[in-house]
Amino acid sequence: MSKASIISDNLVSQECGDCPIRHRAVCARCEQDELDRLEEIKYYRTFEAGQTVIWSGDRMDFVASVVTGIASLTQTMEDGRRQMVGLLLPSDFIGRPGRNTAAYDVTAITDVVMCCFRKKPFEEMMLRTPRISQRLLEMTLDELDAAREWMLLLGRKTAREKIASLIAIIARRDAELRLRSAGNDLTFELPLTREAMADYLGLTLETVSRQISALKRDGIILLEGKRQVTIPDFDRLIEEAGDDADGGLLS
Amino acid sequence: MSKASIISDNLVSQECGDCPIRHRAVCARCEQDELDRLEEIKYYRTFEAGQTVIWSGDRMDFVASVVTGIASLTQTMEDGRRQMVGLLLPSDFIGRPGRNTAAYDVTAITDVVMCCFRKKPFEEMMLRTPRISQRLLEMTLDELDAAREWMLLLGRKTAREKIASLIAIIARRDAELRLRSAGNDLTFELPLTREAMADYLGLTLETVSRQISALKRDGIILLEGKRQVTIPDFDRLIEEAGDDADGGLLS
DNA sequence: CATACGGCTTGATCCACATCAAAGCTGACA
DNA sequence: TGTCAGCTTTGATGTGGATCAAGCCGTATG
Numbered sequence: 001m002s003k004a005s006i007i008s009d010n011l012v013s014q015e016c017g018d019c020p021i022r023h024r025a026v027c028a029r030c031e032q033d034e035l036d037r038l039e040e041i042k043y044y045r046t047f048e049a050g051q052t053v054i055w056s057g058d059r060m061d062f063v064a065s066v067v068t069g070i071a072s073l074t075q076t077m078e079d080g081r082r083q084m085v086g087l088l089l090p091s092d093f094i095g096r097p098g099r100n101t102a103a104y105d106v107t108a109i110t111d112v113v114m115c116c117f118r119k120k121p122f123e124e125m126m127l128r129t130p131r132i133s134q135r136l137l138e139m140t141l142d143e144l145d146a147a148r149e150w151m152l153l154l155g156r157k158t159a160r161e162k163i164a165s166l167i168a169i170i171a172r173r174d175a176e177l178r179l180r181s182a183g184n185d186l187t188f189e190l191p192l193t194r195e196a197m198a199d200y201l202g203l204t205l206e207t208v209s210r211q212i213s214a215l216k217r218d219g220i221i222l223l224e225g226k227r228q229v230t231i232p233d234f235d236r237l238i239e240e241a242g243d244d245a246d247g248g249l250l251s
Numbered sequence: 252m253s254k255a256s257i258i259s260d261n262l263v264s265q266e267c268g269d270c271p272i273r274h275r276a277v278c279a280r281c282e283q284d285e286l287d288r289l290e291e292i293k294y295y296r297t298f299e300a301g302q303t304v305i306w307s308g309d310r311m312d313f314v315a316s317v318v319t320g321i322a323s324l325t326q327t328m329e330d331g332r333r334q335m336v337g338l339l340l341p342s343d344f345i346g347r348p349g350r351n352t353a354a355y356d357v358t359a360i361t362d363v364v365m366c367c368f369r370k371k372p373f374e375e376m377m378l379r380t381p382r383i384s385q386r387l388l389e390m391t392l393d394e395l396d397a398a399r400e401w402m403l404l405l406g407r408k409t410a411r412e413k414i415a416s417l418i419a420i421i422a423r424r425d426a427e428l429r430l431r432s433a434g435n436d437l438t439f440e441l442p443l444t445r446e447a448m449a450d451y452l453g454l455t456l457e458t459v460s461r462q463i464s465a466l467k468r469d470g471i472i473l474l475e476g477k478r479q480v481t482i483p484d485f486d487r488l489i490e491e492a493g494d495d496a497d498g499g500l501l502s
Numbered sequence: 503c504a505t506a507c508g509g510c511t512t513g514a515t516c517c518a519c520a521t522c523a524a525a526g527c528t529g530a531c532a
Numbered sequence: 533t534g535t536c537a538g539c540t541t542t543g544a545t546g547t548g549g550a551t552c553a554a555g556c557c558g559t560a561t562g
Contacts, residue, residue, distance in 0.1 A: 193538090193539070193540090194539075194540065194541095195539085205539090205540085206540095206541085206542085209540060209541055209542080210541080210542080212541095213541075213542085226539075226540065226541095
Protein backbone atom coordinates (compact mmCIF):
# COMPACT_ATOMS: atom_id res chain seq x y z
CA MET A 1 0.00 0.00 0.00
CA SER A 2 1.41 3.38 -0.96
CA LYS A 3 1.79 6.26 1.44
CA ALA A 4 -0.67 8.11 -0.73
CA SER A 5 -3.51 5.72 -0.23
CA ILE A 6 -2.71 5.36 3.44
CA ILE A 7 -3.15 9.05 3.99
CA SER A 8 -6.31 9.38 2.02
CA ASP A 9 -7.81 6.20 3.43
CA ASN A 10 -7.03 7.42 6.84
CA LEU A 11 -8.87 10.66 6.49
CA VAL A 12 -11.72 9.43 4.42
CA SER A 13 -12.60 5.99 5.56
CA GLN A 14 -15.84 6.01 7.52
CA GLU A 15 -15.42 2.78 9.32
CA CYS A 16 -12.32 3.50 11.26
CA GLY A 17 -13.14 5.91 14.01
CA ASP A 18 -11.34 9.12 14.66
CA CYS A 19 -7.89 7.98 15.61
CA PRO A 20 -5.25 7.49 12.94
CA ILE A 21 -3.13 5.09 14.88
CA ARG A 22 -6.13 2.88 15.09
CA HIS A 23 -6.47 2.96 11.37
CA ARG A 24 -2.90 2.97 10.20
CA ALA A 25 -1.24 0.69 12.62
CA VAL A 26 -3.97 -1.66 13.51
CA CYS A 27 -7.46 -1.22 12.27
CA ALA A 28 -7.60 -2.87 8.91
CA ARG A 29 -6.16 -6.12 10.08
CA CYS A 30 -6.70 -6.36 13.79
CA GLU A 31 -9.19 -8.14 15.94
CA GLN A 32 -11.74 -6.28 17.96
CA ASP A 33 -10.10 -7.06 21.27
CA GLU A 34 -6.82 -5.64 20.04
CA LEU A 35 -8.60 -2.45 19.09
CA ASP A 36 -10.30 -2.32 22.44
CA ARG A 37 -6.98 -2.58 24.22
CA LEU A 38 -5.65 0.36 22.24
CA GLU A 39 -8.77 2.36 23.04
CA GLU A 40 -8.12 1.90 26.72
CA ILE A 41 -4.72 3.53 26.71
CA LYS A 42 -5.24 6.36 24.29
CA TYR A 43 -5.93 10.01 25.05
CA TYR A 44 -5.97 13.26 23.10
CA ARG A 45 -3.94 16.44 23.33
CA THR A 46 -4.33 19.65 21.38
CA PHE A 47 -1.73 22.29 20.55
CA GLU A 48 -2.07 25.77 19.15
CA ALA A 49 -0.19 26.90 16.07
CA GLY A 50 3.35 27.81 17.06
CA GLN A 51 3.26 25.88 20.30
CA THR A 52 6.06 23.46 21.05
CA VAL A 53 4.93 19.89 21.53
CA ILE A 54 8.23 18.73 22.97
CA TRP A 55 11.84 19.88 23.03
CA SER A 56 14.73 17.78 21.87
CA GLY A 57 16.23 16.01 24.85
CA ASP A 58 13.09 16.20 26.97
CA ARG A 59 11.73 13.14 28.61
CA MET A 60 9.03 11.68 26.40
CA ASP A 61 6.75 9.18 28.03
CA PHE A 62 4.27 8.84 25.21
CA VAL A 63 4.04 8.04 21.55
CA ALA A 64 1.49 9.80 19.40
CA SER A 65 -0.11 10.14 16.04
CA VAL A 66 -1.29 13.34 14.38
CA VAL A 67 -5.06 13.48 13.99
CA THR A 68 -5.45 16.93 12.44
CA GLY A 69 -3.05 19.77 11.67
CA ILE A 70 0.62 19.91 10.77
CA ALA A 71 3.67 19.74 13.00
CA SER A 72 7.39 19.86 12.30
CA LEU A 73 10.46 17.98 13.47
CA THR A 74 13.42 20.33 13.74
CA GLN A 75 17.08 20.07 14.65
CA THR A 76 19.03 23.08 15.89
CA MET A 77 22.76 23.73 16.19
CA GLU A 78 24.18 25.72 19.11
CA ASP A 79 24.66 28.78 16.97
CA GLY A 80 21.03 28.74 15.94
CA ARG A 81 21.19 27.20 12.50
CA ARG A 82 18.07 25.12 12.04
CA GLN A 83 17.03 22.30 9.79
CA MET A 84 13.58 20.82 9.63
CA VAL A 85 13.93 17.08 9.25
CA GLY A 86 10.32 16.09 8.90
CA LEU A 87 6.79 17.31 8.45
CA LEU A 88 4.14 15.51 10.47
CA LEU A 89 0.84 15.25 8.65
CA PRO A 90 -2.36 13.65 9.81
CA SER A 91 -1.72 9.96 10.49
CA ASP A 92 2.03 10.42 10.96
CA PHE A 93 3.57 8.95 14.04
CA ILE A 94 6.06 10.34 16.57
CA GLY A 95 8.04 8.81 19.34
CA ARG A 96 9.86 5.57 19.25
CA PRO A 97 9.56 2.43 21.22
CA GLY A 98 12.66 1.85 23.27
CA ARG A 99 13.72 5.45 23.71
CA ASN A 100 12.56 7.84 26.35
CA THR A 101 13.87 11.22 25.31
CA ALA A 102 12.85 13.20 22.25
CA ALA A 103 15.48 13.43 19.52
CA TYR A 104 14.06 16.55 17.85
CA ASP A 105 12.04 19.64 18.62
CA VAL A 106 8.44 19.02 17.68
CA THR A 107 6.43 22.16 16.95
CA ALA A 108 2.81 22.66 15.92
CA ILE A 109 2.74 24.58 12.65
CA THR A 110 -1.03 24.82 12.53
CA ASP A 111 -3.39 23.92 15.36
CA VAL A 112 -2.84 20.25 16.00
CA VAL A 113 -4.75 17.42 17.61
CA MET A 114 -2.73 14.41 18.60
CA CYS A 115 -3.77 10.99 19.69
CA CYS A 116 -1.36 9.85 22.40
CA PHE A 117 -0.55 6.59 24.10
CA ARG A 118 1.51 6.30 27.24
CA LYS A 119 4.71 4.63 26.18
CA LYS A 120 4.80 1.80 28.68
CA PRO A 121 1.41 0.30 27.88
CA PHE A 122 1.94 0.95 24.19
CA GLU A 123 5.16 -1.03 24.25
CA GLU A 124 3.45 -3.84 26.08
CA MET A 125 0.76 -3.79 23.43
CA MET A 126 3.42 -4.04 20.74
CA LEU A 127 4.82 -7.18 22.29
CA ARG A 128 1.41 -8.78 22.45
CA THR A 129 0.26 -7.57 19.05
CA PRO A 130 2.80 -8.26 16.31
CA ARG A 131 0.72 -6.46 13.73
CA ILE A 132 1.45 -3.19 15.42
CA SER A 133 5.19 -3.49 15.03
CA GLN A 134 4.75 -4.75 11.51
CA ARG A 135 2.63 -1.73 10.71
CA LEU A 136 5.07 0.63 12.39
CA LEU A 137 7.87 -0.95 10.39
CA GLU A 138 6.07 -0.17 7.13
CA MET A 139 5.46 3.40 8.24
CA THR A 140 9.06 3.86 9.33
CA LEU A 141 10.37 2.52 6.04
CA ASP A 142 8.17 5.04 4.22
CA GLU A 143 9.62 7.81 6.35
CA LEU A 144 13.13 6.60 5.68
CA ASP A 145 12.48 6.74 1.94
CA ALA A 146 11.11 10.25 2.31
CA ALA A 147 14.16 11.31 4.33
CA ARG A 148 16.49 9.95 1.66
CA GLU A 149 14.57 11.70 -1.05
CA TRP A 150 15.02 14.85 0.97
CA MET A 151 18.77 14.24 1.23
CA LEU A 152 19.00 14.42 -2.56
CA LEU A 153 17.09 17.69 -2.48
CA LEU A 154 19.26 19.19 0.27
CA GLY A 155 22.54 18.03 -1.17
CA ARG A 156 22.12 18.56 -4.89
CA LYS A 157 19.15 20.65 -5.93
CA THR A 158 19.22 24.38 -6.73
CA ALA A 159 17.07 26.83 -4.80
CA ARG A 160 14.57 26.96 -7.63
CA GLU A 161 14.35 23.19 -7.80
CA LYS A 162 13.94 22.97 -4.04
CA ILE A 163 11.00 25.35 -4.04
CA ALA A 164 9.39 23.61 -7.01
CA SER A 165 9.84 20.25 -5.28
CA LEU A 166 8.25 21.46 -2.08
CA ILE A 167 5.28 22.98 -3.87
CA ALA A 168 4.84 19.80 -5.89
CA ILE A 169 4.85 17.70 -2.75
CA ILE A 170 2.32 19.90 -1.00
CA ALA A 171 0.16 19.98 -4.12
CA ARG A 172 0.25 16.23 -4.43
CA ARG A 173 -0.66 15.70 -0.82
CA ASP A 174 -3.43 18.22 -1.09
CA ALA A 175 -4.83 16.53 -4.18
CA GLU A 176 -4.76 13.22 -2.35
CA LEU A 177 -6.53 14.59 0.66
CA ARG A 178 -9.26 15.97 -1.51
CA LEU A 179 -9.41 12.81 -3.56
CA ARG A 180 -8.89 14.62 -6.77
CA SER A 181 -7.20 12.89 -9.56
CA ALA A 182 -3.74 14.32 -10.02
CA GLY A 183 -4.97 16.49 -12.84
CA ASN A 184 -4.23 20.06 -13.76
CA ASP A 185 -5.24 23.36 -12.24
CA LEU A 186 -4.66 22.56 -8.62
CA THR A 187 -5.32 25.28 -6.08
CA PHE A 188 -4.39 25.07 -2.43
CA GLU A 189 -3.08 26.97 0.56
CA LEU A 190 0.59 26.81 1.57
CA PRO A 191 0.58 25.69 5.19
CA LEU A 192 4.09 26.97 5.86
CA THR A 193 5.57 30.42 6.39
CA ARG A 194 8.49 31.43 4.20
CA GLU A 195 10.73 30.88 7.18
CA ALA A 196 9.44 27.35 7.77
CA MET A 197 9.97 26.57 4.10
CA ALA A 198 13.51 27.88 4.39
CA ASP A 199 14.12 25.65 7.41
CA TYR A 200 12.84 22.68 5.51
CA LEU A 201 14.76 23.38 2.30
CA GLY A 202 18.08 24.44 3.75
CA LEU A 203 17.75 28.00 2.40
CA THR A 204 17.22 31.49 3.83
CA LEU A 205 13.77 32.98 3.89
CA GLU A 206 14.85 35.69 1.45
CA THR A 207 15.89 33.12 -1.12
CA VAL A 208 12.60 31.29 -0.66
CA SER A 209 10.70 34.51 -1.25
CA ARG A 210 12.74 35.39 -4.33
CA GLN A 211 12.36 31.96 -5.90
CA ILE A 212 8.64 31.92 -5.30
CA SER A 213 8.45 35.31 -6.99
CA ALA A 214 10.50 33.94 -9.87
CA LEU A 215 8.27 30.89 -10.33
CA LYS A 216 5.28 33.21 -10.30
CA ARG A 217 6.89 35.57 -12.83
CA ASP A 218 7.61 32.59 -15.10
CA GLY A 219 4.04 31.35 -14.89
CA ILE A 220 4.92 28.07 -13.21
CA ILE A 221 2.67 28.97 -10.29
CA LEU A 222 -0.05 31.58 -9.76
CA LEU A 223 -0.33 33.37 -6.43
CA GLU A 224 -3.47 34.72 -4.79
CA GLY A 225 -2.23 36.67 -1.78
CA LYS A 226 0.87 35.29 -0.11
CA ARG A 227 -0.23 31.75 0.47
CA GLN A 228 -2.81 30.56 -2.01
CA VAL A 229 -1.18 28.78 -4.93
CA THR A 230 -2.59 27.58 -8.24
CA ILE A 231 -0.63 25.28 -10.50
CA PRO A 232 -1.67 25.72 -14.11
CA ASP A 233 0.51 22.89 -15.43
CA PHE A 234 1.64 20.26 -13.00
CA ASP A 235 4.05 18.61 -15.43
CA ARG A 236 5.88 21.87 -15.92
CA LEU A 237 6.26 22.23 -12.17
CA ILE A 238 7.66 18.71 -11.93
CA GLU A 239 10.13 19.58 -14.64
CA GLU A 240 11.29 22.57 -12.60
CA ALA A 241 11.66 20.31 -9.58
CA GLY A 242 14.17 18.14 -11.42
CA ASP A 243 12.48 14.96 -10.24
CA ASP A 244 12.97 11.88 -12.33
CA ALA A 245 10.52 9.59 -10.66
CA ASP A 246 7.55 9.89 -8.39
CA GLY A 247 8.65 13.12 -6.85
CA GLY A 248 9.06 11.56 -3.49
CA LEU A 249 6.86 10.95 -0.55
CA LEU A 250 6.16 13.45 2.12
CA SER A 251 7.46 12.56 5.52
CA MET B 252 20.86 -0.59 22.86
CA SER B 253 22.86 1.93 20.88
CA LYS B 254 23.84 1.49 17.27
CA ALA B 255 27.41 1.53 18.43
CA SER B 256 27.15 -1.51 20.60
CA ILE B 257 25.10 -3.33 18.01
CA ILE B 258 27.83 -2.96 15.46
CA SER B 259 30.64 -3.95 17.72
CA ASP B 260 28.68 -6.81 19.25
CA ASN B 261 27.94 -8.01 15.82
CA LEU B 262 31.50 -8.14 14.70
CA VAL B 263 33.05 -9.31 17.90
CA SER B 264 30.67 -11.62 19.59
CA GLN B 265 31.86 -15.20 19.37
CA GLU B 266 28.58 -16.89 19.92
CA CYS B 267 26.64 -15.57 17.00
CA GLY B 268 27.97 -17.16 13.84
CA ASP B 269 28.99 -15.29 10.77
CA CYS B 270 25.77 -13.77 9.60
CA PRO B 271 24.72 -10.36 10.84
CA ILE B 272 21.05 -10.81 10.23
CA ARG B 273 21.17 -13.75 12.52
CA HIS B 274 22.66 -11.66 15.22
CA ARG B 275 21.03 -8.33 14.73
CA ALA B 276 17.55 -9.30 13.82
CA VAL B 277 17.15 -12.46 15.74
CA CYS B 278 19.97 -14.07 17.54
CA ALA B 279 20.02 -12.58 20.96
CA ARG B 280 16.40 -13.20 21.65
CA CYS B 281 15.22 -15.97 19.39
CA GLU B 282 14.66 -19.62 19.86
CA GLN B 283 16.82 -22.19 18.16
CA ASP B 284 14.13 -23.28 15.74
CA GLU B 285 13.67 -19.72 14.58
CA LEU B 286 17.37 -19.46 13.91
CA ASP B 287 17.31 -22.75 12.06
CA ARG B 288 14.55 -21.50 9.79
CA LEU B 289 16.61 -18.45 8.90
CA GLU B 290 19.63 -20.64 8.20
CA GLU B 291 17.62 -22.61 5.68
CA ILE B 292 16.85 -19.69 3.42
CA LYS B 293 20.07 -17.76 3.55
CA TYR B 294 22.87 -17.68 0.99
CA TYR B 295 25.97 -15.57 0.39
CA ARG B 296 27.03 -13.30 -2.45
CA THR B 297 30.29 -11.45 -2.93
CA PHE B 298 31.00 -8.28 -4.86
CA GLU B 299 34.23 -6.63 -5.89
CA ALA B 300 35.02 -3.03 -5.06
CA GLY B 301 33.28 -0.77 -7.55
CA GLN B 302 30.79 -3.41 -8.64
CA THR B 303 27.12 -2.52 -8.66
CA VAL B 304 25.00 -4.70 -6.43
CA ILE B 305 21.72 -3.50 -7.87
CA TRP B 306 20.43 -0.57 -9.89
CA SER B 307 17.61 1.66 -8.78
CA GLY B 308 14.40 0.41 -10.33
CA ASP B 309 15.64 -3.14 -10.85
CA ARG B 310 13.62 -6.03 -9.65
CA MET B 311 14.87 -7.09 -6.24
CA ASP B 312 13.79 -10.49 -5.05
CA PHE B 313 15.97 -10.68 -1.99
CA VAL B 314 16.81 -8.83 1.18
CA ALA B 315 20.32 -8.85 2.52
CA SER B 316 22.70 -7.85 5.23
CA VAL B 317 26.30 -6.76 4.85
CA VAL B 318 28.75 -9.24 6.39
CA THR B 319 32.04 -7.56 5.48
CA GLY B 320 32.99 -4.50 3.45
CA ILE B 321 31.26 -1.23 2.70
CA ALA B 322 28.58 -0.42 0.16
CA SER B 323 26.74 2.76 -0.71
CA LEU B 324 23.15 3.74 -1.46
CA THR B 325 23.05 6.43 -4.12
CA GLN B 326 20.40 8.48 -5.89
CA THR B 327 21.04 10.03 -9.29
CA MET B 328 19.22 12.76 -11.20
CA GLU B 329 18.82 12.57 -14.99
CA ASP B 330 21.53 15.16 -15.51
CA GLY B 331 23.98 13.12 -13.49
CA ARG B 332 23.95 14.90 -10.16
CA ARG B 333 24.44 12.28 -7.49
CA GLN B 334 23.76 12.06 -3.78
CA MET B 335 24.75 9.21 -1.57
CA VAL B 336 21.93 8.59 0.87
CA GLY B 337 23.44 5.89 3.00
CA LEU B 338 26.56 3.93 3.77
CA LEU B 339 26.07 0.24 4.39
CA LEU B 340 28.44 -1.13 6.97
CA PRO B 341 28.76 -4.66 8.26
CA SER B 342 25.44 -5.68 9.83
CA ASP B 343 23.40 -3.09 7.92
CA PHE B 344 20.35 -4.29 6.11
CA ILE B 345 19.04 -3.61 2.60
CA GLY B 346 15.79 -4.30 0.87
CA ARG B 347 12.37 -3.86 2.26
CA PRO B 348 9.55 -6.22 2.90
CA GLY B 349 6.60 -5.37 0.71
CA ARG B 350 8.50 -3.80 -2.16
CA ASN B 351 10.00 -5.59 -5.11
CA THR B 352 12.09 -3.00 -6.90
CA ALA B 353 15.21 -1.29 -5.58
CA ALA B 354 14.79 2.38 -4.71
CA TYR B 355 18.49 3.27 -4.95
CA ASP B 356 21.66 2.22 -6.69
CA VAL B 357 23.65 -0.03 -4.39
CA THR B 358 27.38 -0.14 -5.09
CA ALA B 359 30.21 -1.99 -3.41
CA ILE B 360 32.80 0.53 -2.25
CA THR B 361 35.22 -2.08 -0.98
CA ASP B 362 34.97 -5.80 -1.62
CA VAL B 363 31.72 -6.88 -0.01
CA VAL B 364 30.20 -10.09 1.27
CA MET B 365 26.45 -10.11 1.71
CA CYS B 366 24.17 -12.53 3.40
CA CYS B 367 20.98 -12.74 1.36
CA PHE B 368 17.52 -14.16 1.89
CA ARG B 369 15.02 -14.68 -0.87
CA LYS B 370 12.29 -12.17 -0.25
CA LYS B 371 9.29 -14.46 -0.29
CA PRO B 372 10.45 -16.90 2.39
CA PHE B 373 11.89 -14.05 4.41
CA GLU B 374 8.54 -12.32 4.45
CA GLU B 375 6.84 -15.51 5.48
CA MET B 376 9.38 -15.83 8.27
CA MET B 377 8.55 -12.33 9.40
CA LEU B 378 4.90 -13.18 9.73
CA ARG B 379 5.67 -16.25 11.78
CA THR B 380 8.41 -14.64 13.84
CA PRO B 381 7.36 -11.29 15.34
CA ARG B 382 10.78 -10.68 16.80
CA ILE B 383 12.19 -10.24 13.33
CA SER B 384 9.91 -7.37 12.47
CA GLN B 385 10.46 -5.89 15.91
CA ARG B 386 14.20 -6.06 15.37
CA LEU B 387 13.92 -4.63 11.88
CA LEU B 388 11.82 -1.81 13.29
CA GLU B 389 14.58 -0.91 15.74
CA MET B 390 17.17 -1.00 12.98
CA THR B 391 15.03 1.09 10.66
CA LEU B 392 14.44 3.69 13.35
CA ASP B 393 18.19 3.93 13.84
CA GLU B 394 18.65 4.48 10.15
CA LEU B 395 15.95 7.12 10.15
CA ASP B 396 17.74 8.98 12.93
CA ALA B 397 20.98 8.78 10.98
CA ALA B 398 19.28 10.07 7.84
CA ARG B 399 17.83 13.02 9.75
CA GLU B 400 21.20 13.81 11.27
CA TRP B 401 22.53 13.81 7.74
CA MET B 402 19.80 16.21 6.63
CA LEU B 403 21.11 18.76 9.12
CA LEU B 404 24.59 18.29 7.72
CA LEU B 405 23.47 18.61 4.10
CA GLY B 406 21.19 21.56 4.70
CA ARG B 407 23.11 23.70 7.14
CA LYS B 408 26.76 22.79 7.63
CA THR B 409 29.70 24.42 5.87
CA ALA B 410 32.09 22.38 3.73
CA ARG B 411 34.64 22.34 6.53
CA GLU B 412 32.07 21.17 9.05
CA LYS B 413 30.84 18.50 6.66
CA ILE B 414 34.32 17.06 6.23
CA ALA B 415 35.02 17.19 9.94
CA SER B 416 31.70 15.46 10.65
CA LEU B 417 32.42 12.68 8.19
CA ILE B 418 35.89 12.08 9.54
CA ALA B 419 34.55 12.05 13.08
CA ILE B 420 31.92 9.49 12.15
CA ILE B 421 34.41 7.23 10.42
CA ALA B 422 36.81 7.59 13.31
CA ARG B 423 34.14 6.72 15.82
CA ARG B 424 33.04 3.67 13.90
CA ASP B 425 36.62 2.57 13.52
CA ALA B 426 37.27 2.95 17.21
CA GLU B 427 34.17 0.91 17.96
CA LEU B 428 35.18 -1.84 15.62
CA ARG B 429 38.56 -2.07 17.25
CA LEU B 430 37.06 -1.85 20.71
CA ARG B 431 39.20 1.05 21.67
CA SER B 432 37.89 3.52 24.13
CA ALA B 433 37.08 6.76 22.35
CA GLY B 434 40.37 8.21 23.45
CA ASN B 435 42.89 10.36 21.64
CA ASP B 436 45.33 9.66 18.86
CA LEU B 437 43.12 7.63 16.60
CA THR B 438 44.60 6.39 13.34
CA PHE B 439 42.64 4.76 10.58
CA GLU B 440 42.21 4.43 6.84
CA LEU B 441 39.58 6.45 4.94
CA PRO B 442 37.52 3.86 3.09
CA LEU B 443 36.13 6.39 0.61
CA THR B 444 37.62 8.17 -2.39
CA ARG B 445 37.39 11.96 -2.48
CA GLU B 446 34.65 11.59 -5.03
CA ALA B 447 32.60 9.26 -2.83
CA MET B 448 33.00 11.67 0.08
CA ALA B 449 31.77 14.45 -2.17
CA ASP B 450 28.74 12.39 -3.16
CA TYR B 451 27.98 11.74 0.45
CA LEU B 452 28.48 15.31 1.64
CA GLY B 453 26.78 17.17 -1.18
CA LEU B 454 30.05 18.81 -2.31
CA THR B 455 32.41 18.57 -5.28
CA LEU B 456 35.54 16.48 -5.05
CA GLU B 457 37.69 19.60 -5.39
CA THR B 458 36.09 21.13 -2.33
CA VAL B 459 36.55 17.90 -0.39
CA SER B 460 40.22 17.87 -1.30
CA ARG B 461 40.71 21.52 -0.36
CA GLN B 462 38.97 21.17 2.99
CA ILE B 463 40.94 18.08 3.88
CA SER B 464 44.10 19.99 3.06
CA ALA B 465 42.89 22.85 5.23
CA LEU B 466 42.14 20.60 8.21
CA LYS B 467 45.59 19.10 7.77
CA ARG B 468 47.23 22.54 7.56
CA ASP B 469 45.41 23.56 10.76
CA GLY B 470 46.56 20.46 12.59
CA ILE B 471 43.06 19.07 13.13
CA ILE B 472 44.06 15.91 11.31
CA LEU B 473 47.36 14.38 10.25
CA LEU B 474 47.69 12.66 6.89
CA GLU B 475 49.94 9.78 5.96
CA GLY B 476 49.60 9.43 2.21
CA LYS B 477 46.19 10.21 0.79
CA ARG B 478 44.06 8.01 2.94
CA GLN B 479 45.55 7.32 6.34
CA VAL B 480 44.32 9.76 8.95
CA THR B 481 45.41 10.40 12.51
CA ILE B 482 43.36 12.53 14.85
CA PRO B 483 45.54 14.13 17.52
CA ASP B 484 42.66 15.70 19.43
CA PHE B 485 39.22 14.24 18.93
CA ASP B 486 37.43 17.00 20.84
CA ARG B 487 38.89 19.59 18.54
CA LEU B 488 37.64 17.68 15.53
CA ILE B 489 34.17 17.50 17.04
CA GLU B 490 34.28 21.23 17.56
CA GLU B 491 35.07 21.72 13.90
CA ALA B 492 32.16 19.46 13.02
CA GLY B 493 29.74 21.78 14.75
CA ASP B 494 28.01 18.90 16.49
CA ASP B 495 26.22 19.64 19.69
CA ALA B 496 25.38 16.16 20.78
CA ASP B 497 26.51 12.66 19.99
CA GLY B 498 27.72 13.51 16.54
CA GLY B 499 25.22 11.31 14.90
CA LEU B 500 25.00 7.72 13.99
CA LEU B 501 26.29 6.33 10.78
CA SER B 502 23.70 4.92 8.47
C1' DC C 503 60.96 2.20 -21.10
C1' DA C 504 57.18 5.12 -22.50
C1' DT C 505 52.44 5.74 -21.95
C1' DA C 506 48.12 5.93 -19.96
C1' DC C 507 44.92 6.23 -16.35
C1' DG C 508 42.62 6.84 -11.89
C1' DG C 509 42.88 9.32 -7.86
C1' DC C 510 44.27 13.57 -5.94
C1' DT C 511 45.83 18.52 -5.40
C1' DT C 512 46.01 23.29 -6.40
C1' DG C 513 45.06 27.69 -8.79
C1' DA C 514 41.98 31.11 -11.19
C1' DT C 515 37.57 32.57 -11.96
C1' DC C 516 32.55 32.64 -11.58
C1' DC C 517 28.05 32.64 -9.70
C1' DA C 518 24.19 31.14 -6.69
C1' DC C 519 22.86 32.01 -2.57
C1' DA C 520 23.72 34.36 2.00
C1' DT C 521 23.80 38.55 4.32
C1' DC C 522 22.55 43.15 5.38
C1' DA C 523 19.19 46.63 4.86
C1' DA C 524 14.86 48.88 3.92
C1' DA C 525 10.22 49.03 3.17
C1' DG C 526 5.34 47.06 2.04
C1' DC C 527 1.25 44.52 3.56
C1' DT C 528 -2.20 42.74 6.71
C1' DG C 529 -4.55 41.91 10.70
C1' DA C 530 -4.90 42.64 15.71
C1' DC C 531 -5.56 45.53 19.21
C1' DA C 532 -5.80 50.09 21.91
C1' DT D 533 -8.08 55.75 13.74
C1' DG D 534 -3.33 54.79 14.71
C1' DT D 535 0.25 51.77 15.42
C1' DC D 536 2.40 47.73 16.10
C1' DA D 537 4.08 43.12 15.14
C1' DG D 538 4.53 39.36 12.13
C1' DC D 539 5.15 38.10 7.65
C1' DT D 540 6.82 39.14 3.17
C1' DT D 541 9.16 41.36 -0.68
C1' DT D 542 12.91 43.58 -2.87
C1' DG D 543 17.50 45.69 -3.48
C1' DA D 544 22.61 45.98 -2.80
C1' DT D 545 26.56 43.66 -1.72
C1' DG D 546 29.55 39.82 -0.16
C1' DT D 547 31.30 35.13 -0.23
C1' DG D 548 31.60 30.01 -0.05
C1' DG D 549 31.80 26.62 -2.92
C1' DA D 550 31.26 25.31 -7.98
C1' DT D 551 33.49 25.24 -12.24
C1' DC D 552 37.22 25.18 -15.38
C1' DA D 553 41.90 24.02 -15.97
C1' DA D 554 46.48 22.26 -15.17
C1' DG D 555 49.52 19.27 -13.20
C1' DC D 556 51.19 15.55 -9.70
C1' DC D 557 51.67 10.80 -8.10
C1' DG D 558 51.44 5.82 -8.14
C1' DT D 559 50.49 1.94 -10.59
C1' DA D 560 49.10 -0.80 -14.43
C1' DT D 561 49.94 -1.88 -19.35
C1' DG D 562 52.00 -2.32 -23.92
